[in-house]
Amino acid sequence: MTEKCININLDDNWVMEGLDFTQGQVRKAYEPDYKPKDPVKAKVPGIAQCALLEAGKIDDPIYEMNNEKILWVEDKEWWFFKDFTVPENIEGNNYQLVFEGITYRANVWLDGIAIGHQEGMFLRTYYDITRFVKPGSKHRLTLRIRTLENSSMDRPGGEVRRTMVSSQGVVAPFSYFWNWSPHLVPVGIWKSVWLKITGGVFLDNPFVRAKINWDGDTAACAEITTSVEMNSHFTGEQQVTLKGKISGVDFNCPELTFSKQVTLSPGAQEIPGVTVTLETPKLWWPNGLGEHPLYRMDIWVEDANGNLLDKIDTEFGVREIEMLHNTDDIWVQKVHGQTHRLFSIVGNPHPWTFCVNKKKVFVRGTNWLPVDNLFRFTEDRYRAVLDKVEDANLNMMRIWGGGVQETELFYRMCDRRGIMTWAETWFCCGSYPVMPHDLFIKCAINQIKCQRNHPSMVMWSGGNEFNPDEPENKELVDKIQKAHEENDPTRPFHRGSPYKGDRHGGLLMLPTRTSNKYNGDILVGHARLVLFRSEVAVTRSIPELESVKKFIGKKNIWPINKKVWEYHHACVLEQERDAKEYGGTADLEHWMMSGQLVHGQNHRHNLEFCRQYKYWSSGCMQWQINGSWPSFHREIIDWYGLPKPAFYAYKRAAQDYLVVADMDKYVFDANEMFSVEVHGVSDKQYDSGECTVKAVIYDNQMKKMKEQETKIHLITDASVKAFTFQWKVPADYLEKVFFLALEMRKGGEVIATNLYWVGTSAYSRPDKTMNIDGDGWKVQVSKKKDEAKWKDCFLPSYWAKPKKSPEDKETVFYTKDFTIPKNWAPAATELEFFCQGLEGNDEVFFNGKRIGKTEEEMTILIRPDDLIYTKNESDKKSKVMVAENVIKKGNRQNIRVCSDPFTTPNLIKRFYKIPMKSVKWGDKNNIEIRLTGKFASGISEQIFIRQASTPKQQKAVIDYNNKGGYLADMRNLKITGLDTLVKFPGAKPKIEL
Secondary structure, three states, X not given: OOEOOEEEEOOOOEEEEEEOOOHHHHXXXXXXXXXXXXXXXXXXXXXXXXXXXXXXXXXOOOOOOHHHHHHHHHHOEEEEEEEEEOOOOEOOOEEEEEEOOOEOEEEEEEOOEEEEEEEOOOOOEEEEOHHHOOOOOEEEEEEEEEOOOOHHHOOOOOOOOOOOOHHHOOOOHHHEEEOOEEEOOOOEOOOOEEEEEEOOEEEEEEEEEEEEEEEOOEEEEEEEEEEEEEEEOOOOOEEEEEEEEEEEEOOOOOOEEEEEEEEEOOEEEEEEEEEEEEEOOOEOOOOOOOOOOEEEEEEEEEOOOOOEEEEEEEEEOEOOEEEEOOOOHHHHHHHOOOOOOHHHHOOOOOOOEEEEOOEEEOEEEEEEOOOOOXXXXXXXXXXXXXXXXXXXXXXXXEEOOOOOOOOHHHHHHHHHHOOEEEEEEEEXXXXXXXXXXXXXXXXXXXXXHHHOOOOOEEEEEEEEOOXXXXXXXXXXXXXXXXXXXXXXXXXXEEOOEOOOOEXXXXXXXXXXXXXXXXXXXXXXXXXXXXXXXXXXXXXXXXOOHHHHHHHOOHHHHOOOOHHHHHHOOOOHHHHHHHHHHOOOOOOHXXXXXXXXXXXXXXXXXXXXXXXXXXOOOOEEEEOOOOOOOOOOOOOOEOOOOOEOHHHHHXXXXXOOEEEEEEOOOOEEEEOOEXXXXXXXXXXXXXXXXXXXXXXXXXXXXXXXXXXXXXXXXXXXOEEEEEEEEEEEOOOOOOOOEEEEEEEEEEOOEEEEEEEEEEEEEEEEOOOOEEEOOEEEEEEEEEOOOXXXXXXXXXXXXXXXXXXXXXXXXXXXXXXXXXXXOHHHOOOOOOEEEEEOOEEOEEEEEEOOEEEEEEEOOOOEEEEEOOOOEEEEEOOOOOEEEEOOEEEEOOOOOOEOOEEOOEEOOEOOOEEEEEOHHHOOEOOEEEEEEEEEOOOOOEEOOOEEEEEOOOHHHHHHHHHHHHHOOOOHHHHHOOOEEOOOOOEEOOOOOOOOO
16 A cells, blocks of 8 residues: 655664764765764764763763863764665655754755755754655765854853854854853754655644633633645646644544635645634633643645645644733832843833733743753653643743743643743844844744644743844844744734843842842832743752762862862852851851752742732742753752752742742841731632631740731732731840741631741840931932932932942932931930941031041952852952041951842941930931942941940941851751641751762
């Protein structure tokens, strides 16, 4: 029996050979009888580096710094050879050779005849080889593949400027180096190869659209419209019949068919859509909201005699996506305090609330990266992460633009788990003035057509962290937008991310305030709000030791070999900060556990805060769920598929029910009022009714210090404030931790619990303490104070956004009038001005008299560079002047906040005594602060007028901040349990290497 319509997979039995440039041409390696001198078996899909590893030709590049030894692979061209035979019982009219993905440039020969060349990672290519194919005969397929020229030079420490090479082609940018990926540029056939045999008509790129007709909130029916591309290889017009059948995947449903007569002209054409009605469809829902049923569409074409000419199939889901504006979105964008990438909040914001099947969906999400630098994109590797994403109740992943066009297998797995995806094209962190436009658009259209039938795909974006409207990018982004609108009008397209309201970065909680990932912004109150956090990249952590042993040799684990760890993207300075915060750096166990706690706390905090203020905020997506190789970076599931503790913290914050406290810092002074708002949150699509919310404070001996509870009505998909919980920290409770345990019950069932641990400082606030920051301040920046230039401001804040320093000889002036209570006077001793956040050289005046001055120089400047993070220390000495007495700064630190690596601010403390005779008791007093110098950016911490501290108290405050052990008391906890069902783990056994 003969067949005319079949797909033959050509992935098996390839061999490859690496040759110097032009050497293969000289040897005539394209000839069908050529025999490689040093053949290596090559898997397809796969890349040369992976084949060399499996053949034992290179050491495993993931281990320690072995990757540095394989740069030579990029400097060769790789010849791939495949012999195949078309079975004798095949009598097709047309034979198409299909390459789904090659990286990066290739020349193709069949039996020594050049049949074409191609370029671009994300492009399917087709070669008509009908005239060359002889069923029953052996054929030789040969490819010459190479990277972009000079790829090996485009890397940290390379011979060309970073991105100079990668920005010239449609590549996966991460493979040229990222701060979580090594430089490992793939070369090879990274997707499948097919021989498609047809009866003369080639079907491609079916597009299935579902329009739901609603009866209230019920889907009465869905109109299913199917279009498909046909390429006729007949010389004249042909009368054919296009047929289709809809059936259920993994469920039974009545088959729905259609048939349409078509007159085909020679060449390619798109057949207009055929519409059928699907009664009472099963709807596809995101994870957590319902099931994810899929339908299968079979399409085939027959000639006038009923002979099959070609067939194709695809899966689809019935669901509706709508974007709604966030509540008060223009106000939220206005009060939002993040200053990085301000182009992303120009103009009115996009609608940022996803609505699926008429239900608003709060996005509990994450960012997805390629699972392997060696391009082993297997079901097992995908499953190791996607199963955990589903289990964590997450419902969306952003497919980051610096990665790859993900595979059909990946999207099918997302469809089946209800994981919504948002895919980007390959703009990433820069401008692309020399990018080949036509090639980029072809790749973008290919991605659209490959992915548009997947119900999990809900949004497109032009790329990551670039300005799509600046001149170097605008023309190409306009073309990308047009391509999406023409090829998939069913989904929203955003020109970039962040753009029109979404923001990258994330809240970064410091001991005494909240900042963010970028610029060290001061975020107070509503300034922490954001419409949609699409990339929360805060802190890092070490994988479990079980994983570390697999890629770092025992001798380099502890004591840490800084060079090897940093090659795998460890930020040792940040790890050291984390370890100090929890009490020391002496042992590996503590070093690892501390960073894991900090990582989890920050991710949990971001998701909780966004959910607490839904739908001012409509989503939070942490960065990043996975990594492309073993690293010490921000991934919360390591490369081996083992979750970090941060994964469980984020998972806990993503459950449908949440009880949460709004905290903007985690260190309080003794005798300070601990005050937080407590909310109950539900993502359920129904009214949960009456619930009881309880809050309990425990000290470090698990003694209950205060308890409060109330009843709330927890309505559908909402956050409901329960109460403001207040507790005054005991005056003698110094350098310890306490715990806030929360619980929410419905009836007798506990539906949510939460636990926060909080440190106390080395200072006990006197009863006579005034916080004078907030409103009422005025600021001006000028060479000479001018009463006409004052502007209202709120402190703490920076005087410019983004923060900057004044011009030469300019001064930043701050002033405020305030009243000191009259009843302080009789018993008052001395007062002082205290602030630990004056940035720059300062002079402070009280009622016109200078009370203090500090001439400040940076002593520790922290910055990221291409490969490692470095610490530079200034040799300059700083002078501190109190009143008119000059004293030496000694060894006190002076560190500004930094997020990359995360560094806790520790500026010089200003303790300036206020002369008693200058105080106007019960009347208006004035404070004036003047800042100068290259770091005079503003005032980043609270300002106090208070009873003067003693030298001993001042030293305690300085020593406490210099040590950085804000939560060190956690090491002293005993094994115990809480009656709110939250338990503390006991001390773990010592880690054995």
